[in-house]
Amino acid sequence: MKITSDPYGIYREERIKKSGIREAFTPNSPILDIELFSGRKDEVAKIIECLNTKGQHILLYGDRGVGKSSLAKISCLILNHAGIANGQLYQKRCDSHDTFKSIVTSVLNSIGIESNTIAYESEKSVGFEKILHANKKSKASKEGNAVNSLSPSWVVEKIKDINGILLIDEFDVIAKASEKKKIAEMIKLLSDYGSSLTIFIVGIAETANILMGGHASVNRCLKEIKLGRMNKDELNEIIKKGEERTSIKFDAAVKKQIVALSSGYAHYTHLLALKAAEEAIAEERTNITKNDLRIAMQKAAGDAEGSLKQAYDNAIRSSRKKDEFKNIVIAAALCGDDEFRAVELRTQYEKFTGKAIAQNELNNYFAKLISRDDSCILKRLGTGVYRFTDPRMPSYVRIANNLAQAV
Ligand SMILES: Nc1ncnc2c1ncn2[C@@H]1O[C@H](COP(=O)(O)OP(=O)(O)O)[C@@H](O)[C@H]1O
Ligand SMILES: [Mg+2]
Missing domain, CATH: 1.10.8.60 (Helicase, Ruva Protein; domain 3)
Known part of the structure; x- marks a missing residue:
């Protein structure tokens, strides 16, 4: 039957769904199917080697969207399929409320330690301080304290004989530095015991030190892998x-x-x-x-993700000079994906608009477009050297402005 009207796009949706294309291309979720995983051969090999080395834990970090979660999950899967790993894979995807306790609970539960035992142990180690302040504390703050009090050494004592991997993804979003510190302590203790439980931390960061909150003591037993673009x-x-x-x-x-x-x-x-x-x-x-x-x-x-769109719209929003701001941002996006100099930007600007722009005129626009921190679309790295604050932005700008021919 020939379809003449499809006001809600239902027939279109039906065809697309049937085609399986949305299982083949998954822009918003990590790859979980080994057959659809591309490249990253060296990184997978390195991770597998670490996962097979007692006392060696992993820290995988890099920009947002670069493929960290996919690489971490697929490496564990490959190891499992190869039959080398006979242990258990525990996975924890963190949110800002996660704590040391919430991260290790599933591991403790899996060896028969019930949640009420964990809660009791947490309460117990609050100890003296809790008794001292008992009368003043509200229920909420007591619970808050209890959550914070599970001790890494107690946990490690229980879990050190487990053979497996604890994959902690989105580690960067954990709000409390004290909770990250406890994870670092747990890693060190597991290493000291030569435990077969590997901690695999994944998160967004420019450096490993930032991700671990500066706990240098774990460096020795934590293999740092920085993931770049493909x-x-x-x-x-x-x-x-x-x-x-x-x-x-x-x-x-x-x-x-x-x-x-x-x-x-x-x-x-x-x-x-x-x-x-x-x-x-x-x-x-x-x-x-x-x-x-x-x-x-x-x-x-x-x-595109809201934060990208918003940063771009903010940058080009202007009562009178919208096109100029936009042209400058486009010229910056045409400079490539990494850092660039003002002279390169001016060259790209001239190529794109057909007219030249003087440095002093450009400086007027730079005042709104560039900062030293992450608050503007562009970041000043040093004298006359710039970069997009969000590394995904050059792609977004080129896609949003239909610049397929220009790349
Ligand atoms: N090696 C890969 N092969 C194919 N697609 C990948 C690969 N790595 C990442 N992707 C895809 O890229 C996107 C971002 O990957 P993801 O693992 O979620 O990144 P991150 O965890 O760094 O934010 C997803 O759509 C994912 O399917
Ligand atoms: Mg991820």
Whole structure:
């Protein structure tokens, strides 16, 4: 039956759903299927080696969206499939309220230590201080204290004989430094015992030291792995695996543009490939064209994470000079993905707009666009050297402004 009207996009949705494309390209969730995992061979090997070395724990860190969770989960899965790991995998995805106690509870529960024992142990170690202040404390603050009081040495005594991995993801969001410190203490103690329980910490950070809250004492037993962006071959592999999983084919020029627009972020490769493929599938085509990518770029910009969109909109918001701010941000995005100098920006500006801009004029705009901290869209790294504050921003700017040809 020929569909003449689809006001709610139901038929479109049906076709897209049936195609399986949303299982092949997953811009918003980590990869959990080994077959869909691309590249990162050296990193996987390094992680597996650590997971198989007693007393060696792992700290995997890097920018948001660079592929940390996927790498961590897939490495554990590969180890398991290879039959080398016979232990248990415990996974904890943290939020800001998580504490040492909430992170280790599932491990303790798994060896038969019930939550009420854990609660009792927490209460007990509050000890003297609690008795002293008992009359003054509200129930809430008593509980707060109890939560904070589970001791790493008590926990390690219980869990040190477990053979397994405790994967703690989004470690950076834990609000309390004291809770991170307890994790660091637990790692050190497990190492001292030569325990077969490996702690695998994953989080966003520029340096390992920031992520661990400066607890240098764990350095010796914590293998630090910094995860960078993916290279072009690895991103190409993502598209290829998506093609193999479904029956769609991307034109060679489209693949090249998706890879270039992604700037090393698998998130954008998945997002653009998915949106472009959806356009083709909706029209019952199996080949994906440049026109599909053009539409995909508009949709991808609309779907981008709120914080990116907001930072971009704030930067180009201006009563009179909106186009100028926008042109300067675009010129910066065309400078590449890393740091750039004002002279490079002026060259890109001239290429893009067809007119030159003097340095002193540029400085007027820089006042609103650049800061030394993370509060503006651009960051000053040193004299005359700049970078986008959010490393994903150059891709976003190029996608939002339909600059596939320019990359
Ligand atoms: N090695 C990989 N192969 C294929 N896709 C990947 C790979 N690493 C990450 N991705 C994709 O990139 C996006 C971000 O990955 P994720 O692991 O969630 O990053 P992070 O934890 O660093 O924020 C997800 O869409 C994920 O599917
Ligand atoms: Mg993650």
